[in-house]
Amino acid sequence: MKGSSVTYSVWVWLWGVSLMLAGPMDLSAAEIGVDTAPGRTMAVQATKSYEQWTTSDHSKHAALKQAFTSGAQITEACLSCHSEAETQFHKTIHWTWDAGKNAKGVEMGKGQYSVNNFCISTNKGADKSCFSCHPSWNGERKVVNCLVCHGQKEVKWDEAFEDLNALKDQTDEGSKEIYAEILSQVQTAAQSIGRPTRKNCGTCHFYGGGGDGVKHGDLDSSMAMPNKALDVHMGTDGRNFECVRCHTTIQHQVAGRIYTAPAATERKSLIQDDLAPKITCESCHSATPHKPGHKANDHTDKVACQSCHIPTFARVNPTKMMWDWSQAGKLKDGKPYKEEDELGKDSYLSIKGAMRWEKHVKPEYFWFNGSIQSVTAKDVIDPGLTVAMSHPLGDREDPKSRIFPFKVHRGKQPYDKINKTVVGPLLSTEHGFWTTLNWQDAIQRGQNALGIPYSGQYDFISTTYVMPTTHMVAPRENVVSCTECHTRNGGRLASLAGFYMPGRDRLNILDSIGWLVVIGSLAGVCLHGLGRVFANGRNGKNGGNKGA
Amino acid sequence: MEHLVNIYLYTRYERFWHWFQMAVIVVLLVTGLEVHGLYSLFGFERAVWLHNTLGITWLVAFAFFVFWVFTSGEWRQYVPTTRKMFAMIRYYGYGIFKGEPHPVPKRKDAKHNPLQRLVYLSLAAFLLPVQMVSGMLYWGYNSWGTWGLSRLSLNWVAVVHMAGAFAIISFIIVHVYMTTTGHSISAHIKAMISGWESVPSDAAIEDWEKKAKKPEFVLQ
Numbered sequence: 001m002k003g004s005s006v007t008y009s010v011w012v013w014l015w016g017v018s019l020m021l022a023g024p025m026d027l028s029a030a031e032i033g034v035d036t037a038p039g040r041t042m043a044v045q046a047t048k049s050y051e052q053w054t055t056s057d058h059s060k061h062a063a064l065k066q067a068f069t070s071g072a073q074i075t076e077a078c079l080s081c082h083s084e085a086e087t088q089f090h091k092t093i094h095w096t097w098d099a100g101k102n103a104k105g106v107e108m109g110k111g112q113y114s115v116n117n118f119c120i121s122t123n124k125g126a127d128k129s130c131f132s133c134h135p136s137w138n139g140e141r142k143v144v145n146c147l148v149c150h151g152q153k154e155v156k157w158d159e160a161f162e163d164l165n166a167l168k169d170q171t172d173e174g175s176k177e178i179y180a181e182i183l184s185q186v187q188t189a190a191q192s193i194g195r196p197t198r199k200n201c202g203t204c205h206f207y208g209g210g211g212d213g214v215k216h217g218d219l220d221s222s223m224a225m226p227n228k229a230l231d232v233h234m235g236t237d238g239r240n241f242e243c244v245r246c247h248t249t250i251q252h253q254v255a256g257r258i259y260t261a262p263a264a265t266e267r268k269s270l271i272q273d274d275l276a277p278k279i280t281c282e283s284c285h286s287a288t289p290h291k292p293g294h295k296a297n298d299h300t301d302k303v304a305c306q307s308c309h310i311p312t313f314a315r316v317n318p319t320k321m322m323w324d325w326s327q328a329g330k331l332k333d334g335k336p337y338k339e340e341d342e343l344g345k346d347s348y349l350s351i352k353g354a355m356r357w358e359k360h361v362k363p364e365y366f367w368f369n370g371s372i373q374s375v376t377a378k379d380v381i382d383p384g385l386t387v388a389m390s391h392p393l394g395d396r397e398d399p400k401s402r403i404f405p406f407k408v409h410r411g412k413q414p415y416d417k418i419n420k421t422v423v424g425p426l427l428s429t430e431h432g433f434w435t436t437l438n439w440q441d442a443i444q445r446g447q448n449a450l451g452i453p454y455s456g457q458y459d460f461i462s463t464t465y466v467m468p469t470t471h472m473v474a475p476r477e478n479v480v481s482c483t484e485c486h487t488r489n490g491g492r493l494a495s496l497a498g499f500y501m502p503g504r505d506r507l508n509i510l511d512s513i514g515w516l517v518v519i520g521s522l523a524g525v526c527l528h529g530l531g532r533v534f535a536n537g538r539n540g541k542n543g544g545n546k547g548a
Numbered sequence: 549m550e551h552l553v554n555i556y557l558y559t560r561y562e563r564f565w566h567w568f569q570m571a572v573i574v575v576l577l578v579t580g581l582e583v584h585g586l587y588s589l590f591g592f593e594r595a596v597w598l599h600n601t602l603g604i605t606w607l608v609a610f611a612f613f614v615f616w617v618f619t620s621g622e623w624r625q626y627v628p629t630t631r632k633m634f635a636m637i638r639y640y641g642y643g644i645f646k647g648e649p650h651p652v653p654k655r656k657d658a659k660h661n662p663l664q665r666l667v668y669l670s671l672a673a674f675l676l677p678v679q680m681v682s683g684m685l686y687w688g689y690n691s692w693g694t695w696g697l698s699r700l701s702l703n704w705v706a707v708v709h710m711a712g713a714f715a716i717i718s719f720i721i722v723h724v725y726m727t728t729t730g731h732s733i734s735a736h737i738k739a740m741i742s743g744w745e746s747v748p749s750d751a752a753i754e755d756w757e758k759k760a761k762k763p764e765f766v767l768q
Contacts, residue, residue, distance in 0.1 A: 514714030
C-alpha cells in the first residue's frame, strides 16, 4: 500500500534524525564490531610494527669471549662498547633508590627516608636483605650488574664466582673440569644478552616486599607467562607484550613509575604525539576506546580504564593483604615457628608476625591524579588514627584525577611513642630483628642507621598502604559490569561520596514524597471509582456514568 | 436515556501521537526507574541505552507535535479557561455519582473540558518540557563543560528529572482512570483508537467552547 510505505519512510527518516541527534547513542554503532572500535584500531596501529630486531649477536663480540671470574669483569666488558650505560644507569632510581625531595624537603625513596608497612625501611642500606634486589654484584652497591635486566640466562652468580675462586688453584682433573664448565656457563650467560623480558623485570618486581606477590596484587610470578585471561596485553596466547612494550626507556630511565610523580603527566595518545611515553592506556587506546555510542566512552574523563578492566587482582597467586608486626617475636618451645594458611602461605612467622593472604581481591577505589603521598621516617604521625603510610592524591574536582583501583595493604607496625614517628627497625644481618627478635635493639639500630633519634619507647600503630592496580587487565568479557557500581547498596564505589551517581544515589525525601503522590493518586482514583460503582447501584442502571 | 451521535473527534495524527507518546513514556518510565536503582529488568546498561535513545527520539517526535499543534490551530484547544471549571470540579466530585450529565460535552471544536485544558496545557507546556530539558542535560552530562554549564550539579538535574517522573506517573494513573468516565467504561479509549466519539446529540455547546473565530483581517 502506497500510504503505509510513505508512513514507513517518514518514520525511518525520523528515526534517522533522532539517531543523528543522539550522536553517542547511534544505533548503527551496534553493527560495528568491538574489534573495529576506534580504541582497538588505534592500539593495533600503535603496536603492530612491534618486532624485536637487533644488529648485534653478543656471542660474536670479542669482549665477551673472556674467562670471567667476577661480575665486575663482565660489567667492564659491557662498558667497553656501551660506554655511557653505567653513567646513565647511575642516574636512575633503579640504582639510587632515591626519589628526590618531597614538599617538606625530606629525601624520598627506598634508599632514603621512605617507609612502608612491609619491611618498613632499608635503613639507608644497613638492612642487607634489601640488596637482594639491587642491580649490582654480590649484594654490594658498587658495580652495576647489567645482566639482572639484560641477561637471558638464569645464573646464580654469587655461587658461580665463589666456586670459581675455590677451584681456580686446584690441579686435579675433576676440579679443572668443573672449573672449565662453570667458566663456560658464565661466558655463555654473559653473551646471552637481550632486551629485558618479563622474567628479568619480575626477578625483583614480582617479589617486592620479600616474596612472591607480597607487595603488588597485580604483579607476581604468574605474570611471567600469563595467559590472556590473566592479562590481555601480556598473554602469551595473545599480544604477548613484554614489560618494556609499555615501560619504554630513554637512556635507561624506565617510564611508568607511580610514586611521588605521576607515570605520565599528560593523557596523550600515541596517535596525537608519538613522543608521548607509552604508559597510559590512552597512549594506545585513545580517550574513546569503545565502540561509538558506548556509554563507557563517556566515563573516561572520571573513571580510569583500570577501574572497570581489572575486576580483581591476585587472580592466580595470593597476595598479602595484612601484616601485623605487633604479633612478631612469639616462640613455640623456645623456638621461632611458622603457620600456614589454606592458600599455602605463611599466616604467621615469628620473625614477621601475623599475615593474611587473599586471592581474587576486589580493589578499593580512590580519586587519583597519578601521585601518591607517603609517610617518611621523619614525619610526625597521629598514633590515634590509622596512619595512611601511602595514599593516592586526587580530587573529583581535578580534571586530571580519575577513579582508580588500588590494593590497600593494612598493617600494624612499630612507632616511637614519644617522637610520634614511624620507626624503621633493622631486620636482616646478625643484629637485626629477624635474628634477635628484640624490638628495642632492632629499632635502635635501625634508627641509628637512618640517623633519626629514637626515644626508647615503642608501640604499634595501624597503617594502610596503597598500590595502584594497573596490571592483570582482564579480557573484555570479564570486565566490571555497570551495576557493580551503579547500585543502591554495597557497590564498588560506595565509599566515594560527594557526587551523584545514577543507580546509586537519590534524594530520599524526593523519593518518599514522589511515591506518596503516586500512591495517593492510586488511592484517590480507586475511591472515586468505588464511589461511582456504589452510586451506580443506588441510582439504578447506567445512572452513574451518563454523559461523556 | 438521551440519544448519542458519533462524531469524528481525533485525527489520525493526534491518535498516533497519543499512542506513540504513551508507549515511549511507559518505556521511559520503566527504564528510568531501573536506572534509578529500583529493580533490574533490562539490565542497567540496556536500560540506560533504551532510555537515552527513546528520550532523544521523543524529543524529535515532540517537535513534530509542536509543529502540528500550531499549524493546525489545535493550540486553541489548550487555551486555559476558568469558565465552567467549577462545574467540572463539582461534576467529578459530586454530579458523577448522581448521574448528572457532563457539563462540558465534547465537540469537534471543543475537545477538552476546562480541567483537561489546564492539565494538558501544564503537561505539554511545562512538565514534558521540564522532563525534556532535564533529560537532555542529564544525557549531555559529559558536555556540560563545552556548553558552559560546568557549575550545574548532576544531583539537581537528576532530582528535577525524577520529580518530573513522579508527576508523570501520577498523571498516568488519574488519566487512565478518567478514561472510564465516559458513557461506557471503554468509550474514551475506543475513541482514541478509532477517532470517533459518541456524544449526546442534545447537548448544547456554547460559543466560547468553540475554536476562536479566525481574525477577520486574514485573507481567505
